[in-house]
Amino acid sequence: MSGALLVTGTTSDAGKSVVAAGLCRWLARSGLRVAPFKAQNMSLNSVVTPDGGEIGRAQAMQAAACGIEPSPDMNPVLLKPGGDRRSQVVVRGTAEGEADAVTYHDHKERLRAVAAQSLAELRARYDVVICEGAGSPAEINLRSGDIANMGLARSARLPTLLVGDIDRGGVFAGLHGTLALLEPADQELVAGFVINKFRGAAELLDPGLGMLERLTGRPTLGVLPWLDGLWLDVEDSLGLGAERGPTGTPRGTDPLRVAVVRLPRISNFTDIDALTVEPGVEVRFVTEPHELADADLVILPGTRATVADLDWVRQRGLDVALLRRAQRGRPVLGICGGHQMLAHEIHDSVESQRGTVPGLGLLPTRVVFAPQKTLARPRGSAFGYPVTGYEIHHGTATVNWDQAAPDTVPFLDGCRSGSVFGTTWHGALENNDFRRALLADIAQRTRRDFVPAPDTDFAAERTARLDALGDLVVNHMDTEAVWRLITAGPPEQLPVVPPAGAG
Template identity: 75%
Template sequence: MRRGPAGAPALLVAGTTSDAGKSVLVTGICRWLARQGVKVAPFKAQNMSLNSVVTADGAEIGRAQAAQAAAAGVEPTAAMNPVLLKPGSDRRSQVVVRGRPVGEADALGYRDFKDRLRTVAAESLAELRTEYDAVICEGAGSPAEINLRPGDIANMGLARTADLPVLVVGDIDRGGVFAAMHGTLALLEPADQALIAGFVVNKFRGAPELLEPGLDMLRRLTGRPVHGVLPWLEGRSIDVEDSLALTAERAPVRAPVQGRTLRVAVVHTPRISNFTDIDALAVEPGVDLRFASSPQEVDDADLVVLPGTRATVADLAWVRERGLDAAVTARAEQGRPVLGICGGYQMLARRIHDEVESGAGAVPGLGLLPTAVTFAADKTLGRPVGSAYGHPVEGYEIHHGHSVLDDGADDGAEPFLDGWRRGAVWGTTWHGALENDAFRRAFLADVARCAGRDFAPAPDTDFAAERTARLDALGDLVEQHMDTAALLRLLEEGAPDGLPVIPPAGVPDA
């Protein structure tokens, strides 16, 4: 592709709302371009997410950008998501810059970071534009969040700085998509509007001819084309950003096998993180997977999973408030399987000492593993390898808490993936372990044995192939339902000149 003074061509995918389909569309475009032989990279200047991953060089970035890199067929890097915000409460987030935490901030304190972060974002995008043939950028939230526009580094602030053409995607399944698209454009100042090159309708179900009158009116009112209508596609979800995505659409596909079902309940804590750990369970035929927030919802499960969390102590308090602690403890005492991953593993300890994440000091854990957890100021980021059940296992680590056997006592515990197992209770700091097919099958077979269930994992389930198929489906979506010639023109030429301003914008030009 033709390179300009700024380097490789790039465009920004913005959305009318959060979860409108930005991540999915960027993933699909990256996949389609890669098929055309284009060396393409994803980019998200600022991401607020509790779903993250560790790159090969030890940087922490959002999992959505890692999935987009996989779609592009390239290795993810810190430059693809230079700013990551990890909420620890409703008001405070850990700020991760170029893959490393630099501090905690609330919404007001975050303003102090803005000038630095704007520079980091611009430099990261420029870096990618020197290394790749094209860069597909993803916005954050909506560009029409006009209260945040002065400090914006991810939407129109980025587009203006880098002179990027912008596509606005809207979710028609929510309703009101035409009003959302027109309103998004109208709320922007004229210089921002000049970069909005067109729209994409997402999640359409029905007869296309019924939609056409609305598309025509949107074209007349805005002077901008609709570059694609993407149909509803089951299982389109990728490694998304936050637990808002744990909706019916993302609910794992259940594949019950008569007489061989294994029921798995995942405790849905308020600050659940890296819930993509369970995606590999969802592809197993016969695994019936659900999220749970009450004792009744875990009572009949064959396996209860305590997943990762950004706020171990606070989420442990939430578990106790709802009586889930007693339900999980009773299960363990009966020899019924429990798995803790990262923060969930920390909850299983006898005691927790946290002066870092929560500042709570000494807190009793659930006592289901003979471990003690101490939180350190430095975050552990890594991609460990090991083995379990005689099979190789790869994973990744993202945590402040460090677990050791309490006072050196083993209490019948045995090592398990850099964590511990005692009876039918397993704990590990490793995310992604269940994506290893042979290990996952052996683990589930052991769970079934402990639970007394007549269940055997399928011998040929391939999680990597399943993920590849999802990425291919998104590439197909772009190829079959978008104006790809127009997409290439936007990359090569930028936003067309003379796009009309929609009055009244109501926002003074910056």
């Protein structure tokens, strides 16, 4: 068989990725060969595939739900915004350059063909492909160039589910209004609705569900309850709260406090997820200098625009706060773009094209940006433990050992100078032994009475979360109806819903 289904949403962060991952997990546990697919993704959270390609992190998470390794075909077009108007365009895992909203439109036909080819190849290799849309299918100003939502559904004749987030309010208006704004040929493919993040008594929804079906001729195939612990591997910063992590993780009376600087173009903030599952660790995202004062560890995370975000750090006075921390021996960890900011000097003729600019000067390094992006899955060791990670960067930091302080030592691919650590490796904190050793070192430096839990296993936490997504689908969706859509395609003669004011 070669079945497929598209999951779209009324808005960004409505739950498309969660529903798609849950469907993947359900089908994989049923013994089917399943793969995820997202034709076009706009995200700053990405990973490196085994063959050296770059794709969105959400599709890698969905591949894990399927029990398979990720591949570039699962996300053939990835857009990585560097500002309000420009994005780096990654095609089948390889960066092709920058485009703005206007020039990108000129590439749509070629990219549509690329996406269609990737989907066809996945369908030839797997029993089922679960496709995820992007944003909302009712962005009517963009419909003519759409390759990820109804444009994809119509070209591949995909039955489509529309997901709405009831926690935001207005879910019935969102579902009905989204459908009504679609062209008749697009509406014919939307076969049902899914309501996400519901809290309360399900029977209170029944009158609304019945009216929605009478108005649209389409059933609601699932009402998914609110479930804590689904914060891992989110696709964009809409999933970022001030405090990150599961509400049930015990923090203790004297937690180890981690402050993560929320950069304007923050990328791969999923690096922090492994810290949030540690008992006794409190993780917060911050933007003000005073918020660093009580932190035991400050993390400068990755960024899509190192020099521009370094300007922002200075404008807010965070540079002064970081310097004072370093002078007092208070730990700072820079990851990728954050690591680059810690350098003495940055030479960037690629991203910002600003040439040579001063860094924060907290590490004895010089960063040089190269046109070719580094994509790798390195292995190494730190604190006596093996460490694996992945690299996605244009800027490479080189340590000037001749000018380094006597206490400067290697740290993964970077260095540690005093209490300041730097590495370009994403995903390093997911290594359990290394993470515990780093936290123990931080606790010792800050004189905290903190001992890392010996049995916290981040990979097991992720697997448990994926199983929880599969359980959501099994327990709260009409899986028989969903299976019919996957195997038989869209139902015949679905009614067309006229837009408001029509007729």
